[in-house]
Amino acid sequence: MTSDQSTISVRGHVAGPAGTTRLFAAGSGDYGSHQAAFGPLPAMGRAPLIDELSRSGLDGRGGAGFTAWQKVASVPADGRRPVVVANGAEGEPLSKKDAALLHNAPHLVIDGLLIAGQSLDAKELHLYAGAEQLAPVIRAFKERGEARIRLHEAPDTFISGEATAVVSAISGGLPIPRDRTKRLTDSGLNGRPTLVHNVETLAHLALISRFGSAWFRSVGTGSAPGTRLITLSGNTAGARVYEIPTGLCLTEILVSTGVDPQAVRAALVGGYHGTWLTAEQLDAPFSREGLAPVGARTGAGIIMTLGSGSCGLAATADILGYLAGQSARQCGPCTNGLPNMASQFARLAYGDASGRLPQEISRLAALVTGRGSCAHPDGTARLALSALMAFASDVEAHLRGRCEALQ
Ligand SMILES: Cc1cc2nc3c(=O)[nH]c(=O)nc-3n(C[C@H](O)[C@H](O)[C@H](O)COP(=O)(O)O)c2cc1C
Ligand code: SF4
Missing domain, CATH: 1.20.1440.230 (NADH-ubiquinone oxidoreductase 51kDa subunit, iron-sulphur binding domain)
Incomplete structure (x- = not known):
């Protein structure tokens, strides 16, 4: 994905229940605004973090939607110090949300990585993203004097963000997927237990660690709590990123972002590895449970609409x-x-x-x-x-x- 910073603006947030501007609540990417909005970095032990994540219902935002607490809990507490990786590769051409997050709220991603790393007593912390997305992270590091996280440039390919490709790239190998029979949380980077999370997942983790699971659940639905970032493109002019309450229906998302559902023939939901839905199926909620009956998944939060004159x-x-x-x-x-x-x-x-x-x-x-x-x-x-x-x-x-x- 090539992304010019000027196209990665976070446009108006979707109309919905109050409090849906969470990840971008600081209003700017600088450290002063971040601290004023979110307060100091919290410290959390491994068990309390897993507990809070479990109660929050947070799932991964990198595509597979794996439950966050289960993944953190699957890092063995066997004395081997693990590695934590923030994955901001965003190789999917229809996705711009990780770029928007890294440009507009880099400190929240850094917080999430530091909190997860400290909870698990990690030996190493890594952040992997495209060159343009690393620039705001480097600025953020300078602002806060951060030197513990190692940065790695992700190439602009579709598969470079697959978790085993990420670990391969970080270890100096090719950014291509490796043996998926081995679990990274058992044996990843240099044989160490390795937790790879999407940058958005880590940003939510940073907020849940501060404000708790009840706060996270105060938006969204029971089975799809919290907010999530989506990238909407197609009928609209270019890709736009929104933070929405999870579980809104697709038609609600379209209407509240100014897209006329009548002008939509179909929508590709979940990205290039996703599913086409017909206009009649667009009343499905945009969540794992809501999309399952129509055979679709949220993926990395992607919706691309197809206008009536398009094949x-x-x-x-x-x-x-x-x-x-x-x-x-x-x-x-x-x-x-x-x-x-x-x-x-x-x-x-x-x-x-x-x-x-x-x-x-x-x-x-x-x-x-x-x-x-x-x-x-x-x-x-x-x-x-x-x-x-x-x-x-x-x-x-x-x-x-x-x-x-x-x-
Ligand atoms: C072909 C392919 C490409 C992927 N690209 C990305 C990506 O760019 N960013 C990402 O976070 N996850 C990507 N994933 C998912 C990762 O393998 C992994 O599940 C994810 O980073 C875990 O983070 P999460 O649990 O926070 O979602 C990709 C998966 C596949 C199969
Ligand atoms: S690892 Fe195999 S299945 Fe995956 S992209 Fe490469 S060639 Fe395809």
Whole structure:
């Protein structure tokens, strides 16, 4: 992702229950504003932190949505001092929220990393992000005289932020996924237990450590507490980042950010590894539980809308082409399966359609799923299959040589 700082502004926050401006409450990225808004850095032992995180219901904001307290608790307390990593790679082209966070509230991310590190008696702390996102962090380090955290530049690739790729890059290796059979919390960087959290997860952790789980839960829903950052793009002019109460319905999010749901044909939810939802499915709440019945996930908080004059098959073909080119070419499903699937999809989208293409795409999707060393083939296959479902009538039209969206 290339991101010019001027495009990473945090626009107006979504209208919703009071108190939804949390991560950006300091109003600016400087240390004085940060301290005035949030007070001093709290100290928390391992057990109280795990307890508070458990009560808060915080889940990871890097994509997989894994429960935060369980991940922290899975770092063994066996005398080996662990490593904690803040992951701000944000390789997903549709996501800008981590960049917005690092530019507008770097001290909150630093706090989260320091609190987690101190709770676990970590030996090393690392922050990994693209070069443009490291700049505000370096400024923040100077302001507070921070010297304990090591910084690493993440390359601008889709897979560079996958947790094992992060650990590989930090250890001086290639930024590509490694063996996923080993749990990083058992054996990660240089064999040490390694906790990798997304930068947004750590920023919430910093607030929960200060203000408690009840405060965190005072916004959002029972099963989806707190706030989360989302990146909205598509019908709107460019990508915009918002902090929203978790669990708002997709239509509520659209309306409150000035997007007319009537002008939305479909939405890609969860990013390039996500799921297309039809206009009829947009009343689903944007949370793990709310999206599960429609087969979608929040991913890294991404919503991309598709306007009425746009072809969902063409949009999907373009994304699949990009994803097929982003594999590390270590595993067969990525090296052979994804380019094949992307080219079959491009034929369907761009006019060289034959009756068997949808079946062939489905066959290839099934073939690559679960076969890689990381979840890249699975996510890419999920996107292709969801497009065939959400745009079923477009598929029919394309097979007859027409495109309904572009009529
Ligand atoms: C292909 C791929 C790319 C990923 N890219 C990122 C990323 O850029 N940033 C991120 O935080 N997590 C990314 N993840 C998820 C990480 O593997 C990991 O789950 C996450 O950093 C853990 O943080 P969390 O528990 O706070 O969500 C990616 C996963 C996959 C499969
Ligand atoms: S599945 Fe693909 S992206 Fe993941 S490690 Fe294998 S080749 Fe790389």
